[in-house]
Amino acid sequence: MSSEPWGRVDEQGNVYVRTAGGERIVGSWAAGSPDEALAFFQRKYEGLVLEVDLLERRIRETDLSPKEALHSIERLKETVATANAVGDLDGLVRRLDALVEIVQQRREEIKAAKSRALQEAREAKERIVAEAESIAAGNNWRGGGERLRQLVEEWKSVPRLDRKTDDELWSRFSQARSHFTKRRKQHFQQLDAQREEARLRKEKLVAEAEALADSTDWGPTSARFRELMREWKAAGRAHRDVEDELWERFRKAQDTFFQARAQVFAERDAELRENQEAKEALVAEAEKLLPVTDYRAARAVLRSIHERWEAIGPVPRDARARLEGRLSAVERAVREAEEEEWRRTNPEARARAEATVAQLRNSIAQLERAAEQARQSGDQRKLAETRPAAPCSKRLRRRWRSSAAPDP
Numbered sequence: 001m002s003s004e005p006w007g008r009v010d011e012q013g014n015v016y017v018r019t020a021g022g023e024r025i026v027g028s029w030a031a032g033s034p035d036e037a038l039a040f041f042q043r044k045y046e047g048l049v050l051e052v053d054l055l056e057r058r059i060r061e062t063d064l065s066p067k068e069a070l071h072s073i074e075r076l077k078e079t080v081a082t083a084n085a086v087g088d089l090d091g092l093v094r095r096l097d098a099l100v101e102i103v104q105q106r107r108e109e110i111k112a113a114k115s116r117a118l119q120e121a122r123e124a125k126e127r128i129v130a131e132a133e134s135i136a137a138g139n140n141w142r143g144g145g146e147r148l149r150q151l152v153e154e155w156k157s158v159p160r161l162d163r164k165t166d167d168e169l170w171s172r173f174s175q176a177r178s179h180f181t182k183r184r185k186q187h188f189q190q191l192d193a194q195r196e197e198a199r200l201r202k203e204k205l206v207a208e209a210e211a212l213a214d215s216t217d218w219g220p221t222s223a224r225f226r227e228l229m230r231e232w233k234a235a236g237r238a239h240r241d242v243e244d245e246l247w248e249r250f251r252k253a254q255d256t257f258f259q260a261r262a263q264v265f266a267e268r269d270a271e272l273r274e275n276q277e278a279k280e281a282l283v284a285e286a287e288k289l290l291p292v293t294d295y296r297a298a299r300a301v302l303r304s305i306h307e308r309w310e311a312i313g314p315v316p317r318d319a320r321a322r323l324e325g326r327l328s329a330v331e332r333a334v335r336e337a338e339e340e341e342w343r344r345t346n347p348e349a350r351a352r353a354e355a356t357v358a359q360l361r362n363s364i365a366q367l368e369r370a371a372e373q374a375r376q377s378g379d380q381r382k383l384a385e386t387r388p389a390a391p392c393s394k395r396l397r398r399r400w401r402s403s404a405a406p407d408p
Contacts, residue, residue, distance in 0.1 A: 004038055004086075005018070006018055006042075006045075006087050006088055006089075007038060007042075007086030007087075008023075008038075009034035009037045009038060012028075013028050013029045013030045013034075013037070014027075014028050015027045015029055015038070015041055015086065017041070017085065017087075019090055020090050026041055026083070026084040026085060027041060038086055041084065041085050041086040042086050042087055044083065044085035044086075045083070045086055045087030045088075045089070046087070047085075048079070048083055048085055048087070048089075048092055049087070051076060051079075052076065052080075052092050052095055052096065055069075055072055055073065055076060055096075055099065056095065056099055058072075059099055059102060059103060059106075066103050066104070066107035069103045069106075070100065070103055073096050073099050076096060077093060080092045080093055117159060118159070118161060118162075121158050121159045121160075121161055122161055122165065122169075124154075125155065125158055125161065125166075125169045125173075126169065128151050128154055128155055128158075128173060129169050129172045129173045129176065131151060132148060132172075132173050132177060132180075133172065133176045135148060135180055136177070136179045136183070139187070141184045144180060144184075145180070148177050148180060151173075152177075194236055195236070195238045195239050196238070198236040198237055198238045198243075199238035199239070199242050199246070201231075201235040202232060202235050202238060202243075202246045202250070203246065205228050205231055205232055205235070205250065206246050206249045206250045208228065209225070209228055209249075209250050209253035209254060210249065210253045212224060212225065212253065212257060213252075213253040213256040214256070214257075214260075215257060216260075216264075218264070218265075221257060222257075222258075222261065225254055225257060225258075229254075232250065269316045272313075272314055272315050272316045273316065275313050275314060275315045276315040276319045276323070278312045279309060279312055279315055279323050282305050282308060282309055283326045285301075285305060286301070286305050286326075286330040287326065287330055289330060289333075289334065290330060290333055291333070292333050292334050292336075292337035293337075295334055295337040295341060298334045298337070299334055299338070302330065302331060302334060305327075309327070
């Protein structure tokens with residue numbers, strides 16, 4: 001009989017393994033010594049150890065799923081429990097049970113990670129939907145459409161949620177995209193209609209501008225071109241290619257008219273420069289009358305200047321106001337001199353001045369008599385009351401002198 005810690009061979013050649021549950025026969029041996037029998041079944045145990053080592057490494061070092069790992073552990077535990085081998089089979093079972101704990105812990109970690117991932121995915125998709133709905137409510141047609149296409153790609157990169165939640169969020173996302181697409185289509189249809197209306201209005205404006213391009217009715221036509229430009233700006237924009245073509249035609253018609261007008265005005269101004277020089281000389285002659293000392297002689301000279309002024313004719317527009325202003329200043333000075341002379345020699349004013357002089361003389365005489373009587377009578381109170389008479393008399397005399405009308 002042969003024995004070792006984990007097994008033995010009896011006299012009949014039966015091989016036993018020792019476990020916590022007691023001994024059990026794992027085989028029989030008749031072709032050699034008991035030690036050889038034990039060695040044979042120990043090698044089978046070593047094969048089991050190798051399987052447990054490999055499974056343990058897979059669980060610890062690879063991303064083996066918990067489900068697959070538990071299945072492998074249970075299968076290997078059954079193999080160990082019924083293995084025809086001699087060794088520490090209970091130790092192998094304990095190692096496998098320890099692996100079960102590791103797998104259960106990993107399962108919880110994976111579950112928590114999956115929960116976090118789902119929460120992040122939900123938040124990401126809710127953010128995508130919220131942004132899509134914001135875009136759908138706005139009017140950024142170009143940038144909004146491009147951003148919605150980017151959001152679709154972002155949606156595809158986010159993991160799926162539970163069917164109900166995923167379907168609800170996708171429905172909102174899809175509705176937002178559809179709403180934006182519909183509104184953008186309506187916007188561009190309306191814009192196309194507005195641009196077509198603008199094209200029709202601007203074609204009419206161009207036709208009128210081209211009809212006016214050769215006009216020589218400078219004033220009214222210039223005013224009409226300004227009105228046409230205001231109407232052009234108010235008409236809005238047509239499609240770009242049509243807009244550019246119509247603008248070129250409109251501008252060409254404008255340039256044709258205003259260049260012709262500028263040339264005519266330039267030729268006319270050249271002719272009027274001689275008139276300007278002549279009127280410059282007349283203004284200089286008029287300004288020599290200043291300051292006015294004899295308004296009658298000055299008025300006669302001005303009358304002569306006016307006759308010659310009218311005979312000369314028009315001057316360039318840029319000189320007209322300046323020349324007329326200088327001549328008007330001389331006329332105003334002559335008129336003011338005449339008015340001053342009239343005021344000085346006016347009979348009514350002279351009569352009013354003489355009346356004032358008489359009244360002042362009478363007042364002065366009364367004041368002087370009252371003062372003299374007070375002095376003679378020794379009436380100090382009366383004298384005190386009439387004491388201001390002297391300075392008052394002086395003031396009255398000065399007033400009389402200033403009010404007296406001079407002889408004509």
